[in-house]
Amino acid sequence: MSKNICFIDGLEGILKYREIDINQLVELPYDAVSYLLIQGELPGDQELAEYAACLHGEREVNREVIDVIRMCNFNIDSIEALRTIVSFISQFDPDINDSSPEGNMRKAIRLIAKIPTIVAAYFRIANGKQPVPPDPSLSHGANFLYMLRGNKPTQLEAEVMEKDFILSAEHELNASTFSSRVTASTLSDLYSAVVSGLCTLKGPLHGGARAEVVTMIEEIACPENAENYVLDKLSKKEKIMGFGHRVYKTYDPRGTIFKQLAKQLAEAKGDMHWYNTAEVVENTVIRELVEKKGKPIYPNVDFYSGVIYKYMDIPPQLATSIFAIGRVSGWIAHCFDQYEKKKIIRPRAFMLDEC
Numbered sequence: 001m002s003k004n005i006c007f008i009d010g011l012e013g014i015l016k017y018r019e020i021d022i023n024q025l026v027e028l029p030y031d032a033v034s035y036l037l038i039q040g041e042l043p044g045d046q047e048l049a050e051y052a053a054c055l056h057g058e059r060e061v062n063r064e065v066i067d068v069i070r071m072c073n074f075n076i077d078s079i080e081a082l083r084t085i086v087s088f089i090s091q092f093d094p095d096i097n098d099s100s101p102e103g104n105m106r107k108a109i110r111l112i113a114k115i116p117t118i119v120a121a122y123f124r125i126a127n128g129k130q131p132v133p134p135d136p137s138l139s140h141g142a143n144f145l146y147m148l149r150g151n152k153p154t155q156l157e158a159e160v161m162e163k164d165f166i167l168s169a170e171h172e173l174n175a176s177t178f179s180s181r182v183t184a185s186t187l188s189d190l191y192s193a194v195v196s197g198l199c200t201l202k203g204p205l206h207g208g209a210r211a212e213v214v215t216m217i218e219e220i221a222c223p224e225n226a227e228n229y230v231l232d233k234l235s236k237k238e239k240i241m242g243f244g245h246r247v248y249k250t251y252d253p254r255g256t257i258f259k260q261l262a263k264q265l266a267e268a269k270g271d272m273h274w275y276n277t278a279e280v281v282e283n284t285v286i287r288e289l290v291e292k293k294g295k296p297i298y299p300n301v302d303f304y305s306g307v308i309y310k311y312m313d314i315p316p317q318l319a320t321s322i323f324a325i326g327r328v329s330g331w332i333a334h335c336f337d338q339y340e341k342k343k344i345i346r347p348r349a350f351m352l353d354e355c
């Protein structure tokens, strides 16, 4: 079963969730992709309506959660707060001690529904504003942007956010999913497994790279600076964030879709400057590393998603948390699979030599 959650062909650049190609998945609502990952098949109309109603009905967080967010340090990355709050809210979940498949499903819905609300409330409070209550009539993507900004996003922005969550939702045994699975393999609860995933996603070699891309694009500032910026980094043997992958040795198919979305946003906003800056970075990395050195270092999922955040006025401090909003469905799909196995994951130390 676990093999079917995700399929990656790293040489051909193919990605499928539950045997459906990512280029098809990206046209669906996030709720349908979340259902697909967790339940193993696409929902019918009635199933999707019911699942979406459950998710949209569980978006609110209680007063205590807002009080704890107010105590956070707003100078650090939002993933620090998210990790703490997800741990904090488990105590309010009526199913916390119910490890049946039904109890776990109810917890899953609450986690997927509430994480965007926590991230948006953190951002509002950090900026001296009141949190905006969720709007159950909006999609996952549109509602998140609405809670963040206090006004409805354009249709294009809502679609891009929805697609971002889908493209970020699942990627086989990446580091954070592995972490979540290990926690679930001890038969620990779903909140603990999701907190493990959050802690691991945070690192800059994994989901944290997205925040670094937003910062890098800001630092470069214009296309004219981009080539020298890359050459300088490479001459110091530093990595370019948002490039390279353990599995893909060609273009990451998610990166290609994100690039198209970034272009669409740039054109709609009549401002190509961030997109053009990113393209010079990409072309320089490809020329220097792929063409001259034969290293398969292409843009990964974090590169053009970071560029999209520039167009959506999303600061670097939110980037990893936004990745987590999408990824939580993938973590949960893997945890459910692991719970069914009832087998502890316990590799031997010598296996680390192969990592």
Ligand SMILES: CC(=O)SCCNC(=O)CCNC(=O)[C@H](O)C(C)(C)COP(=O)(O)OP(=O)(O)OC[C@H]1O[C@@H](n2cnc3c(N)ncnc32)[C@H](O)[C@@H]1OP(=O)(O)O
Pocket: 174, 204, 205, 206, 207, 209, 238, 239, 240, 241, 242, 243, 244, 245, 246, 247, 295, 297, 300, 301, 302
């Ligand atoms: C959601 C995700 O997790 S996607 C990945 C997000 N992470 C990043 O974008 C961070 C930058 N990228 C990287 O650090 C790496 O490419 C990783 C962590 C993604 C993959 O790591 P690995 O498969 O272990 O590759 P490793 O780091 O050993 O690199 C292999 C070679 O390519 C080079 N390389 C890899 N990535 C980059 C990069 N982004 N920029 C420049 N050179 C790179 C390394 O310097 C190394 O060169 P060498 O053989 O001459 O020493």
Ligand SMILES: O=C([O-])CC(=O)C(=O)O
Pocket: 170, 171, 172, 173, 174, 175, 245, 246, 247, 300, 301
């Ligand atoms: O698969 C990986 O190692 C990293 C990655 O792209 C992801 O988690 O989306």
